[in-house]
Amino acid sequence: xxxxFQPRILAFLCNWCSYAGADLCGVSRYQYxxxxxxxxxxxxxxxxxxxxxxxxxxxxxxxLVGGCHPGDCHYISGNYYTENKVHATQRLLERAGLERKRxxxxxxxxxxxxxxxxxxxxxxxxxxxxxxxxxxKSEEIxxxxxxxxxxxxxxxxxTLVGREYMITEVADVYGKKMPKEAIELAIDQAAEDEFYxxxxxxRILTEPKSVKQIAQEIKVPxxxxxxxxxxxxxxNRIGDAGHAGMSPLYIALQxxxx
Amino acid sequence: MPEExxxxxxxxxxxxxxxxxxxxxxxxxxxxxxxxxxxxxxxYVDVPTVVEYVKTIPNVVHAEHNRYTCADDGxxxxxxxxxxxKLNRVVVASCTPRTHAPLFQSVCESAxxxxxxxxxxxxxxxxxxxxxxxxxxATAKAKDLIRAGVARAGLLQPQKEQRIPVIPVAVIIGxxxxxxxxxxxxxxxxxxxxLVEKEAELGGFIRNLSNLWMESGDPKTSxxxxxxxxLEHPKITTHLGSTVKLVDGHIGSFRITVDKGGKDEVVExxxxxxxxxxxxxxxxxxxxxxxxxNVVTLAELEILTKTDAFPKNLKDVAFIxxxxxxxxxxxxxxxxxxxxxxxxxxxxxxxxxxxxIKKGAEAxxxxxxxxxGQGAHPSVRIDVSKETVADELIxxxxxxxxxxxxxxxxxxxxxPSADQRANITIFNRTVNAYGVHHEVYYNRAREKRxxxxxxxxxxxxxxxxxxGRLVVHYYxxxxxxxxxxxxxxxxxxxxxxxxxxxxxxxxxxKVPRGRDGFFLEAHVKLRPVEFATEGIYLCGTCRAPADxxxxxxxxxxxxxxxxxxxxxxxxxxEALTSNVDAEKCVGCGTCECVCPYxxxxxxxxxxxxxxxxxxAACKGCGCCASVCPQRAIFMTHYSDQQILSEALAAxxxxxxxxxx
Numbered sequence: 036x037x038x039x040f041q042p043r044i045l046a047f048l049c050n051w052c053s054y055a056g057a058d059l060c061g062v063s064r065y066q067y068x069x070x071x072x073x074x075x076x077x078x079x080x081x082x083x084x085x086x087x088x089x090x091x092x093x094x095x096x097x098x099l100v101g102g103c104h105p106g107d108c109h110y111i112s113g114n115y116y117t118e119n120k121v122h123a124t125q126r127l128l129e130r131a132g133l134e135r136k137r138x139x140x141x142x143x144x145x146x147x148x149x150x151x152x153x154x155x156x157x158x159x160x161x162x163x164x165x166x167x168x169x170x171x172k173s174e175e176i177x178x179x180x181x182x183x184x185x186x187x188x189x190x191x192x193x194t195l196v197g198r199e200y201m202i203t204e205v206a207d208v209y210g211k212k213m214p215k216e217a218i219e220l221a222i223d224q225a226a227e228d229e230f231y232x233x234x235x236x237x238r239i240l241t242e243p244k245s246v247k248q249i250a251q252e253i254k255v256p257x258x259x260x261x262x263x264x265x266x267x268x269x270x271n272r273i274g275d276a277g278h279a280g281m282s283p284l285y286i287a288l289q290x291x292x293x
Numbered sequence: 294m295p296e297e298x299x300x301x302x303x304x305x306x307x308x309x310x311x312x313x314x315x316x317x318x319x320x321x322x323x324x325x326x327x328x329x330x331x332x333x334x335x336x337y338v339d340v341p342t343v344v345e346y347v348k349t350i351p352n353v354v355h356a357e358h359n360r361y362t363c364a365d366d367g368x369x370x371x372x373x374x375x376x377x378x379k380l381n382r383v384v385v386a387s388c389t390p391r392t393h394a395p396l397f398q399s400v401c402e403s404a405x406x407x408x409x410x411x412x413x414x415x416x417x418x419x420x421x422x423x424x425x426x427x428x429x430x431a432t433a434k435a436k437d438l439i440r441a442g443v444a445r446a447g448l449l450q451p452q453k454e455q456r457i458p459v460i461p462v463a464v465i466i467g468x469x470x471x472x473x474x475x476x477x478x479x480x481x482x483x484x485x486x487x488l489v490e491k492e493a494e495l496g497g498f499i500r501n502l503s504n505l506w507m508e509s510g511d512p513k514t515s516x517x518x519x520x521x522x523x524l525e526h527p528k529i530t531t532h533l534g535s536t537v538k539l540v541d542g543h544i545g546s547f548r549i550t551v552d553k554g555g556k557d558e559v560v561e562x563x564x565x566x567x568x569x570x571x572x573x574x575x576x577x578x579x580x581x582x583x584x585x586x587n588v589v590t591l592a593e594l595e596i597l598t599k600t601d602a603f604p605k606n607l608k609d610v611a612f613i614x615x616x617x618x619x620x621x622x623x624x625x626x627x628x629x630x631x632x633x634x635x636x637x638x639x640x641x642x643x644x645x646x647x648x649x650i651k652k653g654a655e656a657x658x659x660x661x662x663x664x665x666g667q668g669a670h671p672s673v674r675i676d677v678s679k680e681t682v683a684d685e686l687i688x689x690x691x692x693x694x695x696x697x698x699x700x701x702x703x704x705x706x707x708x709p710s711a712d713q714r715a716n717i718t719i720f721n722r723t724v725n726a727y728g729v730h731h732e733v734y735y736n737r738a739r740e741k742r743x744x745x746x747x748x749x750x751x752x753x754x755x756x757x758x759x760x761g762r763l764v765v766h767y768y769x770x771x772x773x774x775x776x777x778x779x780x781x782x783x784x785x786x787x788x789x790x791x792x793x794x795x796x797x798x799x800x801x802x803k804v805p806r807g808r809d810g811f812f813l814e815a816h817v818k819l820r821p822v823e824f825a826t827e828g829i830y831l832c833g834t835c836r837a838p839a840d841x842x843x844x845x846x847x848x849x850x851x852x853x854x855x856x857x858x859x860x861x862x863x864x865x866x867e868a869l870t871s872n873v874d875a876e877k878c879v880g881c882g883t884c885e886c887v888c889p890y891x892x893x894x895x896x897x898x899x900x901x902x903x904x905x906x907x908x909a910a911c912k913g914c915g916c917c918a919s920v921c922p923q924r925a926i927f928m929t930h931y932s933d934q935q936i937l938s939e940a941l942a943a944x945x946x947x948x949x950x951x952x953x
Binding site: 043045047050051052054055057058059060061062064065066067069072073074075076077078080081082083084085086089090093094095106107108109110111112113116120144145146152188189190191193194196197198200201 | 389390391415417418419420422423424425426427430431433434437438441800803805806807808813825826869881883886887889890912913914915916918919920921922923924928931933936937939940941943944945
């Protein structure tokens with residue numbers, strides 16, 4: 036993109052490995068670009084997809100999540116959940132029209148000071164190549180990110196992502212393991228559905244609209260919008276609001292994913 | 294759980310309404326202390342400019358810079374600041390919370406401020422030290438980071454810490470000199486100790502040693518009494534032939550599953566000391582090791598000495614130092630090998646000379662009888678002819694010195710000539726005979742004519758075999774040419790390396806290892822005998838190569854650190870726990886399924902199934918909160934709002950809270 040563009044990257048680092056790795060990087064005087072701002076969390080698993088999307092919506096050009104290497108988590112298994120949550124967030128980012136590469140997950144141990152500087156340098160270069168986060172210039176992307184945040188708050192997606200590790204790596208309630216691909220597919224579907232359902236709701240918060248209008252606005256085929264409208268109406272999340280000519284109008288009864 | 298948490302809406306309403314609820318007294322009055330850290334920060338960040346900027350951030354009522362905030366006057370400044378400006382939040386922008394948070398927190402507490410109202414901003418490791426060539430950018434970044442810290446500080450709430458009881462029992466893993474010393478120290482203080490040793494007997498690495506120290510010779514006189522004391526101590530339970538299989542729990546109450554030859558035994562303890570020691574590096578296919586006879590490692594030499602199994606007619610010996618260390622295979626200096634080599638070189642020199650003198654005397658007698666003298670030693674074949682000149686000189690000097698020494702008790706009856714004495718050469722990169730005692734032994738080695746020949750990494754010595762004798766080819770630096778030295782034995786000084794079980798123990802205990810495989814202490818200088826995980830300590834060579842003196846010192850240090858919680862009887866756990874908003878909770882159990890500690894469970898209540906948190910078991914990782922489908926879980930001290938406000942403030946030039 037433009038010359039001289041210096042990305043603003045937010046780094047969420049876990050206290051025990053990545054933050055300590057960043058400390059060691061400093062102690063060892065490995066230099067890296069001044070693009071990141073570090074926020075410490077006790078474990079990378081504390082990070083909710085909502086946090087990550089909020090930071091992107093606030094204009095961060097990139098978000099780095101740093102955790103302990105698989106198997107090394109101070110909290111035993113926290114980083115496996117982090118991985119699943121980051122992947123789900125990346126799907127939502129793509130749905131919202133942003134590059135999934137803007138969100139990066141890295142395992143950095145407390146002894147990998149030099150690696151930390153390499154990770155930051157590499158990610159900075161990658162984000163620089165992607166260019167500035169377009170969110171502040173595009174109302175469309177802002178609206179889409181809002182829907183992504185709503186989707187990340189939705190019960191369906193959170194349950195699936197939350198239980199993904201248990202179902203695929205340990206066992207489900209029937210003592211069986213589910214293939215990773217199957218649950219990934221389910222999460223993908225849930226992410227898509229929840230994203231569009233919330234896109235629709237956000238469009239009819241104040242002003243009643245017809246299926247056709249909504250379909251045009253969010254650039255989704257009318258039949259798909261209709262399906263979502265039917266399911267949302269069944270859940271009592273949208274209601275009828277009269278007619279415009281022959282077309283029925285709908286209005287949201289409740290915003291957000293909860 | 295402090296009462297005030299329960300009354301608070303778990304998702305955390307925007308900052309304004311919290312203030313409204315809490316009344317005027319809780320309007321944040323934030324004090325910011327920016328540290329120069331000498332030039333560590335001040336040299337790369339324009340600290341005064343940062344402080345001027347910080348003063349403009351909302352809710353900041355006081356900002357100042359200190360040369361060293363962690364020094365006495367810096368700490369006093371914080372205390373005075375809290376008093377003079379009625380601060381109710383303190384932000385320190387300096388180094389890393391991983392080492393210095395407890396210090397600043399205790400100062401806040403001493404001034405009557407709850408320690409959870411303190412925020413740490415790292416502008417050294419994460420800023421000044423990594424942007425040393427860009428003062429402008431580093432200064433801008435420091436401003437951003439402090440702004441983020443201030444945003445977080447404004448949202449912090451005081452917390453009360455839980456006290457959990459400590460089982461007054463210690464488990465020590467490893468029955469070497471470190472483990473035994475630590476065990477005796479704790480047991481003598483009255484605490485029951487379980488000592489777990491994987492071998493069938495106690496003693497560890499030093500069982501192999503021939504003599505521990507120059508004069509104090511036999512390990513039997515120093516180590517075996519220790520072993521006996523441990524075995525006979527009424528407070529020490531020794532588990533021989535046992536390994537640690539599983540550990541769960543936390544400081545105060547660990548459950549350690551000990552695998553006793555296939556049979557599991559569960560031990561409950563309040564603290565754990567790791568003293569699993571190290572192993573010697575095996576120099577596979579280096580310097581003729583395993584290729585020629587009589588090429589041995591230092592540890593093998595100790596065993597040969599102990600069992601008196603030397604090659605016959607030993608006279609010419611070469612030590613090669615730093616084999617596999619300091620850049621060859623391992624990166625570090627093993628610290629002990631120079632001294633061990635000196636010890637053994639002196640020992641060999643004495644032993645060989647004694648034997649040669651005896652033999653020489655016998656030969657002389659034989660010669661007298663047979664009227665025909667034979668060579669003192671069949672294998673005397675130093676074919677470096679240039680040495681004869683030097684020998685002449687040495688003979689002259691020796692004759693002078695021997696005159697002086699003639700009255701000394703214990704001096705050899707007659708000085709052996711050059712071909713009648715041990716010829717010991719230590720090939721080294723530097724001799725690190727550090728400290729008071731070792732230098733004495735270095736000098737003694739010089740007096741005994743042990744030669745020190747330097748080599749460097751580019752031209753290390755090579756070991757070959759010619760006509761049944763070993764030959765060390767070495768690059769003589771001062772002459773700038775390759776020379777050859779025929780020897781009877783080559784001893785390779787190899788470094789100590791992390792023991793094979795280090796990895797398994799690090800997984801079981803969830804404690805980190807450094808780049809070289811040894812365990813990584815919490816802080817190399819300030820907390821050298823403990824792990825970052827509370828209640829787990831370490832000592833001896835599992836931490837880094839150390840000699841016996843150092844291992845014993847560390848073991849006593851670790852034992853005294855471990856005795857603190859044992860003696861006190863309780864520990865205070867950080868108030869970082871999860872809290873469930875029962876109204877939002879639908880009892881789905883997702884939190885229960887992700888919690889690695891079983892600290893959150895869905896239970897039947899009059900309101901239906903609701904998740905409930907066991908605060909003592911909760912570690913505060915926040916996994917449950919970040920997957921809760923209802924977003925009904927609130928994390929103490931790391932709430933959604935606190936995390937997001939900090940993140941957004943770091944990005945934007947504003948301190949506004951998050952509105953969702």
